[in-house]
Amino acid sequence: MKETRILIVHPDSSACMLMTSMLQTLCVQLEEANNDRAAVRRLERGEVDLIIAGVDPDDPDALELLHYVKRKFPALPVVLLFSVGDAERTREARQRGADAVLRFPLPATQLRAAVAQVLGRSDLAPRPSPASSTAVPLGHGSVNGSGPSQSYPRSRAEDPSVGHGWTVVDGGGPPARSGWPVPQRSGEGAVLIGEDESLRQAIELAESIAQTRAPVLIQGEPGTGKSLVARTLHRQSPRGLGPFVEVRCLGESAAEIERTIFGERLMVGPAVPGEVERARGGTIYIDDVAALAPELQSKLLRLLRDGEYEPIGSVRPERADVRLVLGTREELLELVDRGGFRQDLYFRISVVTLKIPPLRHRGADIDRLAEHFRFRAAQRFDRPVSGFSPEALLLLRRYHWPGNVQELEAAVERAVLVCRGRQVEPADLGLAATGPGAMSPRPAVDRSRAAGQIRPLKEALEEPEKRIILEALEALGWNRQETARVLDINRTTLYKKMKKYGLLLEEPAWAN
Numbered sequence: 001m002k003e004t005r006i007l008i009v010h011p012d013s014s015a016c017m018l019m020t021s022m023l024q025t026l027c028v029q030l031e032e033a034n035n036d037r038a039a040v041r042r043l044e045r046g047e048v049d050l051i052i053a054g055v056d057p058d059d060p061d062a063l064e065l066l067h068y069v070k071r072k073f074p075a076l077p078v079v080l081l082f083s084v085g086d087a088e089r090t091r092e093a094r095q096r097g098a099d100a101v102l103r104f105p106l107p108a109t110q111l112r113a114a115v116a117q118v119l120g121r122s123d124l125a126p127r128p129s130p131a132s133s134t135a136v137p138l139g140h141g142s143v144n145g146s147g148p149s150q151s152y153p154r155s156r157a158e159d160p161s162v163g164h165g166w167t168v169v170d171g172g173g174p175p176a177r178s179g180w181p182v183p184q185r186s187g188e189g190a191v192l193i194g195e196d197e198s199l200r201q202a203i204e205l206a207e208s209i210a211q212t213r214a215p216v217l218i219q220g221e222p223g224t225g226k227s228l229v230a231r232t233l234h235r236q237s238p239r240g241l242g243p244f245v246e247v248r249c250l251g252e253s254a255a256e257i258e259r260t261i262f263g264e265r266l267m268v269g270p271a272v273p274g275e276v277e278r279a280r281g282g283t284i285y286i287d288d289v290a291a292l293a294p295e296l297q298s299k300l301l302r303l304l305r306d307g308e309y310e311p312i313g314s315v316r317p318e319r320a321d322v323r324l325v326l327g328t329r330e331e332l333l334e335l336v337d338r339g340g341f342r343q344d345l346y347f348r349i350s351v352v353t354l355k356i357p358p359l360r361h362r363g364a365d366i367d368r369l370a371e372h373f374r375f376r377a378a379q380r381f382d383r384p385v386s387g388f389s390p391e392a393l394l395l396l397r398r399y400h401w402p403g404n405v406q407e408l409e410a411a412v413e414r415a416v417l418v419c420r421g422r423q424v425e426p427a428d429l430g431l432a433a434t435g436p437g438a439m440s441p442r443p444a445v446d447r448s449r450a451a452g453q454i455r456p457l458k459e460a461l462e463e464p465e466k467r468i469i470l471e472a473l474e475a476l477g478w479n480r481q482e483t484a485r486v487l488d489i490n491r492t493t494l495y496k497k498m499k500k501y502g503l504l505l506e507e508p509a510w511a512n
């Protein structure tokens with residue numbers, strides 16, 4: 001069957017880009033036009049199956065393109081995206097034949113659902129493995145290879161954890177159901193599995209800013225998958241074909257970290273390139289950023305602000321061409337309060353913060369991940385282990401997982417290796433919790449600690465507000481007037497909120 005072609009029309013190229021990234025996972029070909037005239041020229045060449053046009057309903061010519069299409073190509077469906085709600089204009093657009101009228105910006109899932117509905121294609125599948133696809137960018141391997149070495153199921157169709165539920169697949173597997181495209185990398189792959197709501201929200205946020213150069217902070221306990229998220233974010237970005245370099249700061253001396261990140265140009269001896277140099281054109285992921293010494297925090301701030309740095313021993317600044325992704329297991333804001341982390345640096349890196357939930361809060365994801373790791377290990381070690389006994393599953397669900405996904409992965413791999421039957425039993429898992437009292441729900445909760453982790457409602461509610469503002473700003477090319485209009489607030493309110501959330505970057509080094 002011929003591939004469906006969708007023409008996206010919007011005067012703002014970043015909005016076009018945003019829509020393209022939202023629809024990239026579908027089995028469709030996407031083209032963009034920045035004005036009605038370009039759209040008409042494209043339509044006259046034929047073979048367009050759907051138009052998605054972003055319009056300002058206040059513009060007197062807003063429905064001109066719709067009018068033209070419905071006159072010349074009556075069967076061609078049109079989805080209109082209004083920048084502001086306007087009931088009367090919506091009615092008029094429907095009367096003139098618009099197949100759907102939505103508000104823009106909107107969640108990727110909603111846009112994809114509308115496309116499938118308007119095309120009458122509930123079968124509209126996410127893009128298959130890009131081995132057979134040309135439209136999806138292909139990622140390159142990690143430069144440093146420091147990430148966990150992984151082998152993946154030969155046949156994903158058989159991996160029971162993959163293919164149902166919300167699954168981001170990266171590295172050649174079944175189609176992803178999230179908004180992220182599915183790049184294929186030969187020899188290496190990484191699968192990000194999860195349906196948990198908070199994880200999904202973090203990934204959706206990542207998805208919405210993947211196309212930009214905005215720095216991203218990934219926060220989560222050890223082993224929650226921060227590095228995997230960083231890698232996936234990189235591959236979905238326009239830099240996905242460039243290198244991905246990972247630097248870990250914990251346990252290293254300040255001098256060693258500085259040399260690793262920024263390199264060395266001493267008077268004698270050969271120059272040693274730093275990871276910023278090696279990541280040129282790609283992404284550098286600096287994990288445990290809280291461990292950076294104050295002087296390195298200043299150097300990082302300069303890199304973010306001016307895009308410049310000086311290798312050790314050099315006084316000549318060098319230009320960097322990297323996207324920065326930072327990882328932390330600590331609450332950086334608390335560190336800022338305690339004077340352990342620069343506030344200005346915090347504000348710069350926390351504009352987009354992805355919070356990765358601990359495994360013990362992810363409910364059924366534990367089963368999915370366990371199944372995935374079991375399947376993978378059974379294939380890798382050629383062991384006939386086909387599942388978990390009900391008792392083993394119960395233990396997996398009840399265990400506290402202080403080491404998160406990393407611990408689960410190791411426990412399941414071990415179990416597959418030592419298991420004598422076809423099913424993993426509790427004892428195979430080697431968890432500390434297999435002793436007396438193993439099945440007790442969870443380690444006693446330290447109430448004062450738990451209370452300390454619960455955030456005040458006002459603060460918790462600020463997070464989605466910041467996200468909505470950021471998404472709107474990104475979608476509208478950081479045009480404050482437009483953004484205020486789309487969000488239906490006045491410019492002063494928008495300004496105040498941007499200030500409050502650290503979104504007022506004078507000259508953002510990363511702005512597109």
Ligand SMILES: Nc1ncnc2c1ncn2[C@@H]1O[C@H](COP(=O)(O)OP(=O)(O)OP(=O)(O)O)[C@@H](O)[C@H]1O
Pocket residue numbers: 148190191192193194220221222223224225226227228229287329369405406409
């Ligand atoms: N959602 C997930 N789906 C599949 N595998 C995952 C997921 N999250 C983490 N993993 C796997 O768990 C292991 C640990 O993940 P990762 O190294 O990304 O965690 P991390 O948070 O960066 O750890 P650390 O804090 O130690 O740096 C990796 O092998 C990774 O592939």
